[in-house]
Amino acid sequence: MSPASPETTLPAPITAPPSKDELAARLAQVQRRMRDEGLDVYVSFDPVNVYYLTHFANNVHERPFLLLIPQQGTPTILAPLLETSHVRARALCDLEYATYYEFPAPEGENWWDVYAQLIDSGARVGIEPAMPAGILERTPGKTTVSDIIDEARIVKSAYEIGRNAHACQVVELGHEKLLETSRPGAIVGSVYAAASGAMMARILADIPRANLMVTRTVGAVWPPSLSDDPHIIPTFDTQIEEAGPHVTIAFCQVDGYGVELERTFFLGSVPEAARAPFDAMFEARARAFELARPGADMGSIDTAVRKLIHDRGYGDRILHRTGHGFGITGHEAPYLAEGYHRDLEPGMLVSIEPGIYIPGLGGFRHSDTVLITESGAVSLTHAPETLDELTISL
Amino acid sequence: MSPASPETTLPAPITAPPSKDELAARLAQVQRRMRDEGLDVYVSFDPVNVYYLTHFANNVHERPFLLLIPQQGTPTILAPLLETSHVRARALCDLEYATYYEFPAPEGENWWDVYAQLIDSGARVGIEPAMPAGILERTPGKTTVSDIIDEARIVKSAYEIGRNAHACQVVELGHEKLLETSRPGAIVGSVYAAASGAMMARILADIPRANLMVTRTVGAVWPPSLSDDPHIIPTFDTQIEEAGPHVTIAFCQVDGYGVELERTFFLGSVPEAARAPFDAMFEARARAFELARPGADMGSIDTAVRKLIHDRGYGDRILHRTGHGFGITGHEAPYLAEGYHRDLEPGMLVSIEPGIYIPGLGGFRHSDTVLITESGAVSLTHAPETLDELTISL
Numbered sequence: 001m002s003p004a005s006p007e008t009t010l011p012a013p014i015t016a017p018p019s020k021d022e023l024a025a026r027l028a029q030v031q032r033r034m035r036d037e038g039l040d041v042y043v044s045f046d047p048v049n050v051y052y053l054t055h056f057a058n059n060v061h062e063r064p065f066l067l068l069i070p071q072q073g074t075p076t077i078l079a080p081l082l083e084t085s086h087v088r089a090r091a092l093c094d095l096e097y098a099t100y101y102e103f104p105a106p107e108g109e110n111w112w113d114v115y116a117q118l119i120d121s122g123a124r125v126g127i128e129p130a131m132p133a134g135i136l137e138r139t140p141g142k143t144t145v146s147d148i149i150d151e152a153r154i155v156k157s158a159y160e161i162g163r164n165a166h167a168c169q170v171v172e173l174g175h176e177k178l179l180e181t182s183r184p185g186a187i188v189g190s191v192y193a194a195a196s197g198a199m200m201a202r203i204l205a206d207i208p209r210a211n212l213m214v215t216r217t218v219g220a221v222w223p224p225s226l227s228d229d230p231h232i233i234p235t236f237d238t239q240i241e242e243a244g245p246h247v248t249i250a251f252c253q254v255d256g257y258g259v260e261l262e263r264t265f266f267l268g269s270v271p272e273a274a275r276a277p278f279d280a281m282f283e284a285r286a287r288a289f290e291l292a293r294p295g296a297d298m299g300s301i302d303t304a305v306r307k308l309i310h311d312r313g314y315g316d317r318i319l320h321r322t323g324h325g326f327g328i329t330g331h332e333a334p335y336l337a338e339g340y341h342r343d344l345e346p347g348m349l350v351s352i353e354p355g356i357y358i359p360g361l362g363g364f365r366h367s368d369t370v371l372i373t374e375s376g377a378v379s380l381t382h383a384p385e386t387l388d389e390l391t392i393s394l
Numbered sequence: 395m396s397p398a399s400p401e402t403t404l405p406a407p408i409t410a411p412p413s414k415d416e417l418a419a420r421l422a423q424v425q426r427r428m429r430d431e432g433l434d435v436y437v438s439f440d441p442v443n444v445y446y447l448t449h450f451a452n453n454v455h456e457r458p459f460l461l462l463i464p465q466q467g468t469p470t471i472l473a474p475l476l477e478t479s480h481v482r483a484r485a486l487c488d489l490e491y492a493t494y495y496e497f498p499a500p501e502g503e504n505w506w507d508v509y510a511q512l513i514d515s516g517a518r519v520g521i522e523p524a525m526p527a528g529i530l531e532r533t534p535g536k537t538t539v540s541d542i543i544d545e546a547r548i549v550k551s552a553y554e555i556g557r558n559a560h561a562c563q564v565v566e567l568g569h570e571k572l573l574e575t576s577r578p579g580a581i582v583g584s585v586y587a588a589a590s591g592a593m594m595a596r597i598l599a600d601i602p603r604a605n606l607m608v609t610r611t612v613g614a615v616w617p618p619s620l621s622d623d624p625h626i627i628p629t630f631d632t633q634i635e636e637a638g639p640h641v642t643i644a645f646c647q648v649d650g651y652g653v654e655l656e657r658t659f660f661l662g663s664v665p666e667a668a669r670a671p672f673d674a675m676f677e678a679r680a681r682a683f684e685l686a687r688p689g690a691d692m693g694s695i696d697t698a699v700r701k702l703i704h705d706r707g708y709g710d711r712i713l714h715r716t717g718h719g720f721g722i723t724g725h726e727a728p729y730l731a732e733g734y735h736r737d738l739e740p741g742m743l744v745s746i747e748p749g750i751y752i753p754g755l756g757g758f759r760h761s762d763t764v765l766i767t768e769s770g771a772v773s774l775t776h777a778p779e780t781l782d783e784l785t786i787s788l
Contacts, residue, residue, distance in 0.1 A: 204631075324456075
């Protein structure tokens, strides 16, 4: 069995907006954690967390949006006048509204003047690690950094898994286009256009009213001269080369739900020097799939995977951890990373993507979006996997 | 003379990357401000500010990039191992490098362990209002929030003005496409594709190696049923309607330099009720252009513009300030806003965009990207302006 073959039935894709009950359950979980931590109020600034709880998406700019969550009852959103009708049009949960006019504003009419009236000066206030210092210094009460909402997001509901499963269908289509259009001499820009365009067309066919603020498609290829540098961004005119290793990235965020699919592939031929690192990456990936079961410590999975790569002679060619979580974003907790000690649970959604990067030769990495189930890791993304399948005839 | 006609020669567009001297001058200005404020170190987290000083662009994720600026000498960038070669490939200034492996990481090997070694515990440390609370609590020394780099960015160099002037040519092209393709029954998605595609094609023709992390094009239209809500985002399938007021947004960030161009237009006919608010907006805009001269207090300009709109009977239909700055981003200081007391200076780049929003009728707003020169406000963007010009025959 290949590591990415599902043993169990894949979750059914969902494209509908969340129900009020779904959002109420998310809020209830946050409020439960607030009671455990003894917090009177939790203030969310991070637009990802605000979207998770309300279905309202905003771009961060100099006019803040703050979601104030009481330990019990309905949250209040503090938003600029300019956006009040926008919030009302998009939010799908119960909300109270507090409005300020503008930033900057005359003395006494700034957002912090309204904010100060919404929280008791004696309150115990939880804030996100992401809260900007300029907002923190205006926050009333006794503040504590605590990532309660990020923690609540780690284990997915059936609804969330359905949204991510739909996004995985989109990213599979984009990845097919990447492999179809990558030929020596083609530029990354045209490959990008084909893949990201196909994904966007599919999203809009499935969800014509998708919120475009949280919908994004990326399809790119790192040719061998760049693929040892996984986070450099190819320019539009970067050329696809002969042979490989080329490394793909297909990513999409579909109406607020993010996933990825990545492969290492070759055009025409495989350089001899590339076979051993490909095999080592492939083995490391299989090991990670095998270990990724409920109850496994995530840090220990990364340690075992790193050890395998080290034993194959590439210990100094590792640049990153084995994986990260997905959900609203394409990059979030939990992490398959040394030093992160927490057990996997059913309902977590993680990437499995151990990588090997060799300057002068290139990069080796597959990545899938993987659901942890009672019976183990089930990939929600499917694409060619083996060196044979990923050596494309010219 | 129409308010947007240039009295002086427009600045020549620039598409080349910044010289080392340009970046050194930006750093020198920041370090001069640090001396004035008695800061030993300034820590920049905001990717916009890091780009401004280094020409290296990053996406914020859970692995922080921190630029540590000493009062004199070369800054140090603290970056994850995964990104070190990426930073080296893109940064165009002198830099020292400090690396951490990954986040999360085993105890003693986290980013904060390296960070702690880079700043003396007794140092006076300036931080941005944007620094996240989770990084602030790990920052050594005595921290003070101070937006030194944001302030340094307010008055543009000749190089920056040339970059923004080029971006204005791009946005003018995008805006032409918006007006060409907006017809009753067309969907916003197709208008968006035509405008944003034309802008992107032009950018890549002019700058084939544009950094795609800081290159973005947006072209959209709010039909009259939405245009009273200026920050709601139309969905892909939103239909362009008969008559108006429709409001356009053409925005682009070209290889890191952002500008905008917006107009209120009508298809076929102008509803009688729309004439007076259009005229009031048009007059308010002319007043703002006239008042926007070196030495004018920015808050007072907004007050005068608001008063004019109020006198025309639309005082309760104002949702936002008269304008905001441009530069690296499309939204930054300085602000033409009540309560913001600072004088305009030559080299500032601002939007002039007073708006009137009437539920049931629609929105009225033109916006231009405007350079403040010794002789007054010079629009770098050009498009039809009058009600006649903006009533398109069907």
